[in-house]
Amino acid sequence: xxxxxxxxxxxxxxxxxxxxxxxxxxxxxxxxxxxxxxxxxxxxxxxxxxxxxxxxxxxxxxxxxxxxxxxxxxxxxxxxxxxxxxxxxxxxxxxxxxxxxxxxxxxxxxxxxxxxxxxxxxxxxxxxxxxxxxxxxxxxxxxxxxxxxxxxxxxxxxxxxxxxxxxxxxxxxxxxxxxxxxxxxxxxxxxxxxxxxxxxxxxxxxxxxxxxxxxxxxxxxxxxxxxxxxxxxxxxxxxxxxxxxxxxxxxxxxxxxxxxxxxxxx
Amino acid sequence: xxxxxxxxxxxxxxxxxxxxxxxxxxxxxxxxxxxxxxxxxxxxxxxxxxxxxxxxxxxxxxxxxxxxxxxxxxxxxxxxxxxxxxxxxxxxxxxxxxxxxxxxxxxxxxxxxxxxxxxxxxxxxxxxxxxxxxxxxxxxxxxxxxxxxxxxxxxxxxxxxxxxxxxxxxxxxxxxxxxxxxxxxxxxxxxxxxxxx
Amino acid sequence: xxxxxxxxxxxxxxxxxxxxxxxxxxxxxxxxxxxxxxxxxxxxxxxxxxxxxxxxxxxxxxxxxxxxxxxxxxxxxxxxxxxxxxxxxxxxxxxxxxxxxxxxxxxxxxxxxxxxxxxxxxxxxxxxxxxxxxxxxxxxxxxxxxxxxxxxxxxxxxxxxxxxxxxxxxxxxxxxxxxxxxxxxxxxxxxxxxxxxxxxxxxxxxxxxxxxxxxxxxxxxxxxxxxxxxxxxxxxxxxxxxxxxxxxxxxxxxxxxxxxxxxxxxxxxxxxxxxxxxxxxxxxxxxxxxxxxxxxxxxxxxxxxxxxxxxxxxxxxxxxxxxxxxxxxxxxxxxxxxxxxxxxxxxxxxxxxxxxxxxxxxxxxxxxxxxxxxxxxxxxxxxxxxxxxxxxxxxxxxxxxxxxxxxxxxxxxxxxxxxxxxxxxxxxxxxxxxxxxxxxxxxxxxxxxxxxxxxxxxxxxxxxxxxxxxxxxxxxxxxxxxxxxxxxxxxxxxxxxxxxxxxxxxx
Ligand SMILES: Nc1ncnc2c1ncn2[C@@H]1O[C@H](COP(=O)(O)OP(=O)(O)OP(=O)(O)O)[C@@H](O)[C@H]1O
Ligand SMILES: Nc1ncnc2c1ncn2[C@@H]1O[C@H](COP(=O)(O)OP(=O)(O)OP(=O)(O)O)[C@@H](O)[C@H]1O
Ligand SMILES: [Mg+2]
Ligand SMILES: [Mg+2]
Numbered sequence: 001x002x003x004x005x006x007x008x009x010x011x012x013x014x015x016x017x018x019x020x021x022x023x024x025x026x027x028x029x030x031x032x033x034x035x036x037x038x039x040x041x042x043x044x045x046x047x048x049x050x051x052x053x054x055x056x057x058x059x060x061x062x063x064x065x066x067x068x069x070x071x072x073x074x075x076x077x078x079x080x081x082x083x084x085x086x087x088x089x090x091x092x093x094x095x096x097x098x099x100x101x102x103x104x105x106x107x108x109x110x111x112x113x114x115x116x117x118x119x120x121x122x123x124x125x126x127x128x129x130x131x132x133x134x135x136x137x138x139x140x141x142x143x144x145x146x147x148x149x150x151x152x153x154x155x156x157x158x159x160x161x162x163x164x165x166x167x168x169x170x171x172x173x174x175x176x177x178x179x180x181x182x183x184x185x186x187x188x189x190x191x192x193x194x195x196x197x198x199x200x201x202x203x204x205x206x207x208x209x210x211x212x213x214x215x216x217x218x219x220x221x222x223x224x225x226x227x228x229x230x231x232x233x234x235x236x237x238x239x240x241x242x243x244x245x246x247x248x249x250x251x252x253x254x255x256x257x258x259x260x261x262x263x264x265x266x
Numbered sequence: 267x268x269x270x271x272x273x274x275x276x277x278x279x280x281x282x283x284x285x286x287x288x289x290x291x292x293x294x295x296x297x298x299x300x301x302x303x304x305x306x307x308x309x310x311x312x313x314x315x316x317x318x319x320x321x322x323x324x325x326x327x328x329x330x331x332x333x334x335x336x337x338x339x340x341x342x343x344x345x346x347x348x349x350x351x352x353x354x355x356x357x358x359x360x361x362x363x364x365x366x367x368x369x370x371x372x373x374x375x376x377x378x379x380x381x382x383x384x385x386x387x388x389x390x391x392x393x394x395x396x397x398x399x400x401x402x403x404x405x406x407x408x409x410x411x412x413x414x415x416x417x418x419x420x421x422x423x424x425x426x427x428x429x430x431x432x433x434x435x436x437x438x439x440x441x442x443x444x445x446x447x448x449x450x451x452x453x454x455x456x457x458x459x460x461x462x463x
Numbered sequence: 464x465x466x467x468x469x470x471x472x473x474x475x476x477x478x479x480x481x482x483x484x485x486x487x488x489x490x491x492x493x494x495x496x497x498x499x500x501x502x503x504x505x506x507x508x509x510x511x512x513x514x515x516x517x518x519x520x521x522x523x524x525x526x527x528x529x530x531x532x533x534x535x536x537x538x539x540x541x542x543x544x545x546x547x548x549x550x551x552x553x554x555x556x557x558x559x560x561x562x563x564x565x566x567x568x569x570x571x572x573x574x575x576x577x578x579x580x581x582x583x584x585x586x587x588x589x590x591x592x593x594x595x596x597x598x599x600x601x602x603x604x605x606x607x608x609x610x611x612x613x614x615x616x617x618x619x620x621x622x623x624x625x626x627x628x629x630x631x632x633x634x635x636x637x638x639x640x641x642x643x644x645x646x647x648x649x650x651x652x653x654x655x656x657x658x659x660x661x662x663x664x665x666x667x668x669x670x671x672x673x674x675x676x677x678x679x680x681x682x683x684x685x686x687x688x689x690x691x692x693x694x695x696x697x698x699x700x701x702x703x704x705x706x707x708x709x710x711x712x713x714x715x716x717x718x719x720x721x722x723x724x725x726x727x728x729x730x731x732x733x734x735x736x737x738x739x740x741x742x743x744x745x746x747x748x749x750x751x752x753x754x755x756x757x758x759x760x761x762x763x764x765x766x767x768x769x770x771x772x773x774x775x776x777x778x779x780x781x782x783x784x785x786x787x788x789x790x791x792x793x794x795x796x797x798x799x800x801x802x803x804x805x806x807x808x809x810x811x812x813x814x815x816x817x818x819x820x821x822x823x824x825x826x827x828x829x830x831x832x833x834x835x836x837x838x839x840x841x842x843x844x845x846x847x848x849x850x851x852x853x854x855x856x857x858x859x860x861x862x863x864x865x866x867x868x869x870x871x872x873x874x875x876x877x878x879x880x881x882x883x884x885x886x887x888x889x890x891x892x893x894x895x896x897x898x899x900x901x902x903x904x905x906x907x908x909x910x911x912x913x914x915x916x917x918x919x920x921x922x923x924x925x926x927x928x929x930x931x932x933x934x935x936x937x938x939x940x941x942x943x944x945x946x947x948x949x950x951x952x953x954x955x956x957x958x959x960x961x962x963x964x965x966x967x968x969x970x
Contacts, residue, residue, distance in 0.1 A: 026360050037411045066355050069300060073357035077409045084314065086414035099312075108412050116409060123359025127352045133556060135353075149281055153346050156285030158556045160350070161598050163290065172772040173838040178825030178854030178902065197443065198840070200290055204449045205884060206551070207286030211279035212517055213552040217612065218568035220278050221538035228563040228576040264407060277519075447842055448882050451477065452521055 008129045012057025013236075019126075019135045020142050021237035025244020026122035032248035033118040036255060038262040039111035042118030044251040049122055052243070058125070067124050070117065078113020082106055122244075132157050138231045147225045155210055159203060166202055170195050274336060279452055281342075284334050288343045291326040292350025298322045299356045314417045317402055317424030321432025324397040326366075327373035328437035331393055332385050333444075335454045340377060340393070344370035365404055372400030385455070391434030398422075398429025464493040465542070465619040465652065467514065471527030473677075474509055474518060476885065481877075483509040485677025486527070493619070494649040498663050498685070499656045501673030502700035503874075503889030503917045507656045508547060510673070511622045514654070515544040531620070539569050543618030547625050547888040547915065549605035550834065558600075558608055559584070559593025565616045583611045586644060588637045603630045603758030610638060614645055621645065621653040625888065627662070628914045629833075631757045631943050635662070642666060658889075658917050660702045672696060700919035715953050718748030719785035721906045721937040722769060722816070722828075726778035728961075729764050737776065738764040739961045746906060748785055751928070751938040753948045756958035762941040763833050763910055765958065769939055770830035770908040771816025780815050786827055786905050786937075826855050829899030833910040833941075835891040839883040844875060844894055847883055851902030869897040872927055874920060889915040896924060900931070907931065910941045925950050 008015050014022070029049065033042050053063065082105050090103030136154035139145040174180065174195065181187040214220075255261040302319050330343025348366025352359055376393040402425035406418050413421070441455050450456025469489040475482045484506040491497055501507050512518050513529055516536030534540060543565075546552050555561040562580045571579070580593065587607045591600075600608065606629050613621070623642065627635035643666055646653055657663040670688045674680035680699070681692050689696070689703050697703045728740040739761040746752050746769070756762050767773045768780060816828060829851075832838045841847040848866045857865075870876045873893040878886060883894055896912050912928065913921055929951055932938050942948065948955060957964045 023360065030360055034408060069355075069357035070359070080316070081410060081412045084410070084414070084417045085412040086417075087412065105412070112409075112412055119408065120357060120359045120361050123352065123361060123363075124355070124357070125359070127359055128355060130353065132353055133560065148276070148278075149285075149342065152278070152281035153285040153288070154556075155554050156282055156289050156346075157350065157353075158554070158597070159286060160289055160293070161596075163293070165598070169832075169837045172767065173832065174840060175821045176770060176772055176825060176830040176832075176838065177840055177850055177898065178822045179840070179850075180821035182820065197440075200440075201444055201447050201449050203286050203290045204283055204444065207283040208279055208449065208452065209551040210286070210554065211277075211282040213546070214282065214554055214564075215278050216515055216517055216541065216544050216546075216552070217554065217565040218539040218541060218616070221568055223539055223568070223570045225567050226570050226573055226576070228560070228567055228573055228580075230573060264411060279519075448478075448885070452519070 008056070008058050008062070012129075014056030014058055014129045015131075016236075017056075017129075017240055018138055018142070018231055018233055018237040019130045020138045021233070021240045022126040022130065023123070024241045025247075026126040028241075028244040028248040029122045029251070030119045032252050033115055035264050036252065036261055037112065037115065037264055038255055038260045039107075039114060040255040040258060040260045041251045042111070042115040044254050045118045045247060046114070046121065048247040048251065049118075049125070052247075053125065056129075058129070063125065063128070066128050067121070070120050070124050073120065074113045074117035077116045078109050080109075081112040082109025085109060133229070134231060137227065137229050141227060141231055142233055148219075151219075151225075152214075155214060156207060159206055159210070162206075163199060163203060167195070167199055170198050170202070276334075276336060280334050280336060280339075283453070284330055284339055284343050285346050287329055287333065288326060288346025289350050291329065291343065292347040293354070294325065295323055295347055295351040295362075296354045296356055299351065299358070299362075314413075314420035315424050317398075317421040317426075318428045320398055320401055320425045321394060321428030321430070321436075323366075323401065324369055324373065324394045324429045324433035325437055327370040327397050328390055328394050328433045329441065330370075331373055331377045332390060332437060332441045333450060333453050333455045335382055335385060337378065337382060338374070340373040340397075341367070341370040344373070344397075361408060365401055365408070368404045369397040369401035372396035372398070387435070387438050390438040391430040394429035394432070394434030394437065395426040396429070397433065398425040401425065401429075464650070465532055466493060467491040467542075467620060467652070467654075468530045468533075469510075469514065469527070470530075472510070472513060472529055473526040474506075474513055474523055475525075476509075476523045477521075478885070479523075479881075482506075482677065483523075484513065484673075487673070487677075487679060489671060489679065489682075491620070491652050491654065493652055495669060496646060496653045496667040497655065498660070498667040498670045499654050499673065500658075500660070500670060500696075500701050501917075502675060503658075503893075503915065503920050504887045505673045505675060507673060508624050508887060511544060511624050511654065511656065514542060514620075515622055516541055517544070541618075542620035542622050543613040543616065544622040545606075545610055545613045545624060545626050547628065548834070549609045549629065552609045552612070553597045553605060554612075556597060557593065558589070558591060558595045558597055561597055561608060562611045562615050565612055569616050571616075579615055580611075583615045584608075586614065587611045587641045588634075601759035603634050606630060607634065607638060610641065614641070619651050621651060623653065623655045623657075625656055625658070625915060627657070628888075629758075629911075629943075632945065634758050635943075639663075639666060658702055658915065658921075661704050664704065672699075672701060675699060697918060700917035702918045702921075715750050715932055717750045717953070718935055718937075720745045720747050720783045721786040722746045723781045723783065724765075724769065724778065725781060727765070727768060727775055727780060728777035729761075729768060729773060730776050731764070737961055739768070739776075739958075741778070742958075742961075742963055744956055744963065746937045746939050748905070748937045749932060749935045750953040751932050751940060751951045753952035753955040754939060754941045754958065755943070755948070755955055760958040761961040762958055764961075766830070766833075766908050766910045766939070766941050768817075769828075771819060771824050771828055772830060774817045775815070780817070782816050782827070822854050825851050825902045825904065827904050827906060829902060829904040829907045831896050831899045831907070831909040831912055835895035836884060838895050838898065842882055843880055844883055844886070845870070845879045847894060847898055848901045851898060855902055865901055865903075869901055872923060873897050874923070889917065889920060892916065893920060893924065900927070904936070906937045906939070908939045908941075911943070912940060913942065913944050913947050921946075 029045050033045050083099050085105035085108055088100045088102040088105050092102045094101035136150045140147045140150045181191040326344040326347035327340040331340040344366050348363045373393040376396045380389055402422040444450050445456040472487045474484045553561050554564050559580050563576050566576045587610050589607050627638050670685045671682045672680040681688050693703045723745040724742050727742040728737050730737040754762050849862050852862045892915050
């Protein structure tokens with residue numbers, strides 16, 4: 001079901017948690033970091049998250065294999081903040097047209113890169129250990145998301161691996177019919193675009209048939225659905241959620257306590 | 267033919283096709299996130315112009331609105347796409363889901379202003395632009411809080427142009443092309459097409 | 464106990480000028496088992512969809528009415544329906560979840576769901592655990608799972624649209640046994656669509672034949688129907704028992720070898736076991752090689768490899784000069800497609816087929832995929848057929864002649880301007896066979912070319928394929944259809960678990 005590898009084996013403690021507990025904890029941490037633009041809040045949050053991961057059965061190496069883009073993203077955002085910061089005080093290192101770099105903006109940009117890392121990482125980790133079927137079930141069972149939409153979306157998600165196969169088959173079919181692009185880059189791009197479009201059209205066509213198949217099984221009936229798969233919100237789930245909120249509070253408290261806290265607005 | 271497009275109730279096919287669009291667009295988002303993560307570096311010389319790349323992320327909202335033509339369609343497709351992007355594994359995790367929600371509100375607003383009755387090119391471009399404005403303003407706070415106001419507005423301006431073109435124009439053209447293949451026959455967007463054999 | 468009443472029902476699909484179903488009257492009492500027959504394209508699948516309440520008003524025009532116990536079908540007030548193509552009816556990612564889906568929709572208490580799921584999976588002979596991913600199943604396995612999904616909510620009326628079309632004979636027998644079991648207590652009624660009458664007869668006690676021009680041609684007990692109307696029905700394309708195809712034994716001598724597989728093997732992405740291993744075989748010109756084997760034995764994988772579409776995982780596919788030489792090409796290639804020309808002869812001909820340019824490949828090896836829809840690329844039937852020869856730069860007049868002849872021979876002329884995806888199952892199959900023939904390749908690799916055909920279109924397809932072999936072309940045919948093997952094959956090979964069980968034998 002996945003393109004990138006899951007970050008934890010299916011029997012790891014973190015994989016057995018309710019997805020909403022993980023997302024809730026991640027959201028709490030992300031929001032706390034979002035509310036501040038100082039370096040201390042994200043540092044505390046990051047340390048907290050990284051320390052917690054092994055307890056959930058996550059290995060840093062495996063996480064890195066899936067989550068490396070988060071590092072690239074953070075570095076890029078950090079750089080953009082350095083180069084275009086409003087405050088270019090302190091020693092100036094560079095002034096090249098609109099580009100500026102100074103000791104203040106360097107430090108500020110670095111802090112903001114760290115901040116983005118701390119905002120994104122908890123969510124990336126949460127999603128890396130979530131099974132889509134569980135997520136849809138829990139959205140309905142705990143958050144009361146309308147079942148028709150959640151289950152409909154889940155059924156559509158099943159097409160994702162099929163889309164990968166379909167992409168391959170579309171290529172094979174075109175080849176079997178004498179269509180290929182050869183070395184010409186323009187022809188290649190056109191073939192690529194045409195295949196992509198065919199994939200989209202095929203996906204929508206499948207969607208229509210899937211809807212018919214679902215109605216044939218009674219999906220459009222007004223009777224309330226039952227759930228074969230129960231996902232209770234257990235004690236462990238509550239604990240994880242509480243720990244997430246706690247970490248968010250601690251990060252803010254440390255930052256305020258040490259006098260470094262800078263709020264996002266005001 | 268019954269005028270089912272005006273009914274506000276979502277048929278199963280509306281839900282599933284919207285979700286399928288979301289899944290397909292989610293893969294596009296995912297690829298674009300990784301690509302833009304690399305090629306976007308080029309814009310570090312003038313980062314606010316990086317707003318020119320944000321339009322693609324508005325595509326889900328515009329396509330959803332144009333095809334399904336119901337309140338909430340832009341929101342549903344865009345949020346599914348953002349969720350799928352995060353599930354496959356992008357660099358932003360939950361943040362991109364929140365951003366997806368925020369930007370879809372922009373597109374939804376435009377479709378609502380036209381009472382979910384007008385789906386011509388200008389409306390599509392407006393929806394794309396509005397979504398991009400919402401998204402870039404959200405990014406002022408999440409990613410670029412240190413920027414001077416001038417840069418922030420420049421970023422949003424570039425974003426709006428990108429949204430109008432990469433989401434609005436491209437989305438509108440895609441819907442027209444798709445209608446030509448007959449897959450949208452059960453939707454308002456494909457209704458106008460009539461060919462009998 | 465469900466009673467079905469169809470009164471003067473007609474349906475015309477949006478965008479079509481002809482009615483798919485016209486003036487049908489049909490009553491089915493509880494416990495009755497009906498075999499619904501009719502030529503390919505007669506409207507059988509459409510009628511079943513109507514009975515299942517699956518023809519939304521915005522997809523066409525209707526007349527008459529369909530009542531289940533006095534009420535139109537809809538919601539959970541529906542018969543169970545199994546479609547022609549299993550791909551389109553699986554909903555969930557895991558097998559068990561898929562069977563549970565219909566039960567959840569009906570609000571069955573959770574505690575009762577899993578025992579029921581397990582029981583149903585056992586009934587249909589599904590050999591995997593509940594959490595088996597649905598997209599990791601072969602076509603036949605998917606069909607069995609889909610049947611389980613239909614049976615799980617215990618419907619009182621069962622609609623089955625060619626439920627065994629994709630199954631190997633043993634698997635088909637298993638599914639028929641499952642169906643017979645589900646009908647044993649006479650509580651449930653059934654309408655079965657199946658072209659192969661002989662196999663379906665033990666399951667039914669009444670035969671209804673849709674007439675070509677509308678209405679019902681014949682209705683009654685099987686013995687009476689076939690005794691009184693056998694000949695007229697056979698002329699209309701119904702496989703009347705006893706009038707089936709005679710097992711003609713062809714006597715074609717093998718020409719030069721076109722293609723050889725040497726210790727060929729392939730493992731699909733994300734799979735631990737190979738789908739195919741150590742296969743040695745050769746396809747000669749002028750003969751038909753039939754590839755048999757159970758579901759999941761690797762036949763389709765072999766077909767894609769022989770067709771030059773997949774790169775071999777191990778071993779190799781060798782194209783012999785008889786396939787690649789310009790002088791022996793079945794028709795001279797007009798025009799100046801440099802890519803195609805340069806791929807011919809010389810060093811490049813020594814390359815394996817999967818490295819050939821597409822135009823060269825299509826001109827030499829024609830492939831028919833197991834699922835017809837997988838190979839459509841155009842928006843109209845006619846364009847679909849013209850595509851191959853156009854890529855080979857054949858003259859326009861020749862293309863038009865080829866297209867018209869194929870349309871005519873495979874009974875698709877009426878549908879020349881239709882969208883390929885809107886065709887009936889049998890029509891789609893014929894179109895996909897025709898697309899591979901239109902480029903006139905030396906070698907044809909066909910995956911289940913006759914499934915879903917009525918007697919008439921079956922005969923026409925078989926005759927066409929036979930002519931191609933007589934004409935000196937080589938055919939490799941993957942099939943479960945024993946009639947096809949009897950009528951056409953010169954040699955057969957059998958795959959089991961990805962390996963050839965015995966060397967090629969003469970049929
Ligand atoms: N979605 C559709 N849109 C337009 N025409 C359709 C559609 N589905 C079927 N048809 C047409 O309606 C006619 C009846 O099709 P149907 O699928 O009911 O035939 P069938 O009796 O099941 O044939 P087969 O034995 O080949 O499966 C055919 O001519 C077909 O081309
Ligand atoms: N795209 C794929 N990805 C992964 N596994 C596959 C894929 N296609 C086939 N397989 C697996 O490879 C094996 C051989 O499949 P194949 O489709 O070749 O069988 P087959 O003999 O054609 O079966 P059937 O008679 O049901 O069509 C099966 O176990 C199947 O599950
Ligand atoms: Mg049919
Ligand atoms: Mg097969």
